Amino acid sequence: MCDILDDGHIRKLAEMVRGRYGLDFGPDRWRDLRQAVQNFHTDCDRFSSAEECLEYILSTGVSSRDLEMFINRLTIGETYFFRDPQALDVLEREVLRGMNGRGSGMGGAVRIWSMACATGEEPYTMAMICRRSNIRSEIIGTDIDSMALAKAAEGCYRKWSFRTGSMAFRDMYFRSTGPNGFLLDKSIRGMVALSRFNLIGDEVPSSFMNMDIVLCRNVLMYFSNSGVDKVLGKIWSSLAPGGLLVVTPSESALVSSRGRFEPVLHDQVTFFRKNEGYVPESLYPAFSVQEGSDSEAPYAEVCSYESGAGFCLGESDFEDPAGNFMHEESSGYFESRSENDSEVSPAECNDCLAEAARLQQNGEEEKALALLRNEIERGGRASEASVYFAMAGILADTGRLEEAAKCCEHAIDIDQIVSEFHFLMGQIRELQGRTEQALAELRNAVFLDPAFIMAHVLMGNIFVEQNDYPSAVRHFRIALQELEVLDAVEIVPYSDGTTAAGLISMVGVVQRSLA
Structure with a gap:
């Protein structure tokens, strides 16, 4: 690899990606950055070499569109319908049905924001849940990847997006378009508004305020500490009082360690509530420490x-x-x-x-x-x-x-x-x-x-x-x-x-x- 793709230049690229987008690419992932530069150079067909391509990406003259296309090669955009069914079942039974008609949206609609929704499986899952439980809803799905959002808008999916045990929802809401293709019903697609949003660089628009539920699953773990702080701050400002943040169990520590959101347990599933009066007992996630241990904190x-x-x-x-x-x-x-x-x-x-x-x-x-x-x-x-x-x-x-x-x-x-x-x-x-x-x-x-x-x-x-x-x-x-x-x-x-x-x-x- 030529000099401009050496560690020094890749470190500058990692710092830029971290600063603008909050994505954490430590030295163990610099290979991914190099590969992304090579792929961008090949796909664009405008640069004589990968070195010239990287020089452009790091320059002040790089266009926002080109930068977006490059960043899209770094983000993980894979998900599937009804991922983590236990949490979704609890969310439907214990939360959504109780909020129905009492949400912050028009006519008491429950307002839901699916962050980093990639090709749309998560917000469409929420739409299907709301449809079957007759829940009035306003659902927004956002991602930094415009191409992924375009695919979400099309509503065309392959078998890879269906990995849960039950396929009843696929039979009900999808139409087969071939041996490996399924088209989502237009009425479900119409329940979700899709929009590009950079979790780090963009300010939360007024249309994203007063959310009752924000889903930010399998997202926080890929951000730097400062990136996590920024994203959680935006979630806090976007939530209505009493609104809930939904993350994966593996990301709960990243939320609870900040001490701002109140953990709320629903049938063995933990959600995080916006409660201005909440005072945490500890700024660290709790776990058992052996009596007599000289460890004073988790x-x-x-x-x-x-x-x-x-x-x-x-x-x-x-x-x-x-x-x-x-x-x-x-x-x-x-x-x-x-x-x-x-x-x-x-x-x-x-x-x-x-x-x-x-x-x-x-x-x-x-x-x-x-x-x-x-x-x-x-x-x-x-x-x-x-x-x-x-x-x-x-x-x-x-x-x-x-x-x-x-x-x-x-x-x-x-x-x-x-x-x-x-x-x-x-x-x-x-x-x-x-x-x-x-x-x-x-x-x-x-x-x-x-x-x-x-x-x-x-x-x-x-x-x-x-x-x-x-x-x-x-x-x-x-x-x-x-x-x-x-x-x-x-x-x-x-x-x-x-x-x-x-x-x-x-x-x-x-x-x-x-x-």
Whole structure:
């Protein structure tokens, strides 16, 4: 790569993106910035080289349209209908129906703002919910990506946008346009007003004020700390008194740590209410701290480091809150699973996979691999992706990382939306020393499952090793937020049998070592 795409120039680009748009591109993501410059150069066909293209992007003469087109290549614009159905069900039953006819809109309509709506699946989901519950509503969907909004306006979607268990809503509100195409009913599209909006750079227009509900899901975690503050400030100003902010569980810590919004629990789902009189008990997300610990504040408070130490499960002995020592074990990928760990593979209960797990537990890895290979060759009942995933786990546990990576690649090629596949690939790449590839796979895992605790922990470890402490703190904080909702004795999935309390205790050890 030529000099202008070296670290110094990419750092300037990262600072510009952070300053104007609040998007956090630390050194681990500079590869993404370089790729975006290359793609923009190729697509525009106006520059003689990527270097000239970057020089233009960083110049004062860059047009707002060109800058938007470039930024669109950096934002994640993927979502799907009825994402997080439990939260949406609670929102419909416990909130929307109670607000019906008493909202801040015309005639008591409930005013709803879907931020960063990409191609429109979220605001259209809210429209379908309001239609089936006869809720009078005014719904706005915004995004920084004009092209994504144009697709949203068309209302044409592929099967990728339908990933929930029930397809009843698709049968009711969509018309098939081919084997992989579905057109949303015009009446639902007419319920949503779409508009371009930059969460950082744009002032909130008067038409966005007095919102009863603001959905900002899977958005805050990608902003810098200052970016989070700006976005939350705009949400606060846009909400009507008593209005609710909806975020994902993984982002709850980012809201509660600011101490402004009042957390409100509805049937095990937390929303955040605009309450001018709310006085928080703490400026940090709560989680259990072992009695007698010298940790005085949750891990989110740790924002500066004097050491590059991180924590890695199994590297050394730790003492759990009950006083028992947890030693490094040679337990494998299957051996570490608990009875509650139901997400190991889509076909976990299949006889072939269960037998392979039993063989590995007995130290008969070659027999297990032979059984799985035979399952693929004969086209057996087990999902092919799940079999490759199981093989990858066994191979990784026995140190055959290249073979493991190939099997994991096969699993991902077959089914790209299983977070566990990407997590295992991230582990393999990290063991191979391919850090950037590991981070890319782990980002895929937490995008598909924002509450994937160990993916956040592993990313935090990697960032600590890279001295990128703000990114490490962010991912450890998200992990702690998810640990908070687990029982103390519950085994954390993919953690080599560590309990939630044990993992929190380990974080305490890191706190003290980095203080």
